[in-house]
Amino acid sequence: MSAFTAVVKRHAVAFYFVLTIAISWTGLVAVVGPGGLPLSWQRFERLGPILYFVALAGPFFAGNLMTVLTSGRTGLRDILRHLRRWRVGVRWYVVAFLPTLVLAAVYLALAIFSPDYVPTFVTTDGKAGFLLITLAISLLFGFFEEIGWTGFAVPRLLPTHGVVAAGVVVGLVWGVWHFPLFWESDSFSGALPIVILVGRLIFWLPAFRVLMVWVYDRTESLLLAVLMHASLVAAQLTVTSQGQEGAARLIGLVALGAALWLFVVAVVVANHRHGKRPLVGAVSA
Numbered sequence: 065m066s067a068f069t070a071v072v073k074r075h076a077v078a079f080y081f082v083l084t085i086a087i088s089w090t091g092l093v094a095v096v097g098p099g100g101l102p103l104s105w106q107r108f109e110r111l112g113p114i115l116y117f118v119a120l121a122g123p124f125f126a127g128n129l130m131t132v133l134t135s136g137r138t139g140l141r142d143i144l145r146h147l148r149r150w151r152v153g154v155r156w157y158v159v160a161f162l163p164t165l166v167l168a169a170v171y172l173a174l175a176i177f178s179p180d181y182v183p184t185f186v187t188t189d190g191k192a193g194f195l196l197i198t199l200a201i202s203l204l205f206g207f208f209e210e211i212g213w214t215g216f217a218v219p220r221l222l223p224t225h226g227v228v229a230a231g232v233v234v235g236l237v238w239g240v241w242h243f244p245l246f247w248e249s250d251s252f253s254g255a256l257p258i259v260i261l262v263g264r265l266i267f268w269l270p271a272f273r274v275l276m277v278w279v280y281d282r283t284e285s286l287l288l289a290v291l292m293h294a295s296l297v298a299a300q301l302t303v304t305s306q307g308q309e310g311a312a313r314l315i316g317l318v319a320l321g322a323a324l325w326l327f328v329v330a331v332v333v334a335n336h337r338h339g340k341r342p343l344v345g346a347v348s349a
Contacts, residue, residue: 073134077220080130081237084212088122092244102247116201119245120208127212143215146286156283157291163275163327164295168303170323171316175305180312185302198301206294213238214289218277227343228332231277235270242269256310263317271324272296278331278343 072079095114096103108115131139174181188194213234221230242265251261280289308316332343 069133072130076130076134077217080126080212080217083126083130084122085237085241086122087126088119088241089244091118091121094118101244102249102251104249115245116204120205122241123210123212124208127216131216143211143286146215146284147211147290148287149283149285150287152283152285152288156279156285156288160279160288160292161295163272163292163324164299166323166327167296167299167320170319171303171305174316174319178312180308181305181316183303184305195302198298201301202294202297203290205297206290206292210286210289210293213273214276214280215286218280222277222281226345227278227281228274228328229344231274232270234277235273236266238273239265239269256314260314260317263314263321267317268321268324271321271328274328275324275331 092115093101095111095118096107100107103111103115127143128140131143135142171181171183175183185191185194217234218230221233225233246261246264248257248261250257252258276289276292279292280286304316335341335343
């Protein structure tokens with residue numbers, strides 16, 4: 065074993081995080097050109113499919129490459145085995161979709177009080193085509209991202225960090241990874257836009273990721289993680305409103321983050337009361 069390989073194996077998750085961001089961000093810059101970020105909404109729509117491809121290349125290729133470097137073909141077979149694991153019980157499928165239902169409920173509740181939160185699906189023409197495209201995009205994101213985040217990083221963090229810490233670590237990096245896609249022309253024009261950008265990146269994504277890690281820890285199903293991620297993307301595209309600005313946008317983020325973190329607390333408390341394997345702290349020494 066070379067010295068470099070030994071270092072990579074010792075810090076495998078850190079290497080995965082750096083490689084994922086490097087591949088995705090470099091690809092995005094290559095597509096839009098020097099000085100092309102942040103993207104205008106018009107340009108984002110025009111380049112959408114290409115941007116998605118280069119962004120998803122990061123977690124997918126980094127995950128596979130790091131798996132080969134650290135575990136060889138055995139690691140790839142393990143990923144495939146977890147991806148094919150679907151017999152986990154109906155209740156876990158229900159549980160996996162609950163966080164997305166929470167997201168939908170938050171925005172639908174806000175829509176009762178303000179038209180700023182009317183779901184995109186309601187205002188979109190050609191709803192059948194919109195849903196089909198949304199389904200395809202959601203599954204694409206779920207599969208290509210989770211090969212890396214859940215297929216590689218999560219199993220290596222769980223033994224030493226536990227569910228909550230592993231979820232927060234992956235969730236924070238997951239949020240930072242979204243930066244080029246969430247960066248808007250006015251993101252650094254004042255305090256409120258900066259708070260909104262930070263909120264989009266790291267306020268609620270770690271909470272959702274903790275719940276994803278919990279489901280994976282209990283089921284060892286990469287397929288379920290893919291579907292859980294896909295449901296999140298689908299809800300973001302259909303239930304949330306694309307027309308939110310300023311304070312309305314921040315309120316939505318705060319409400320969503322609070323609801324998801326309360327969900328996390330409820331899971332931790334319920335898990336403790338039922339005497340199951342702890343979610344906070346290392347699983348093993």
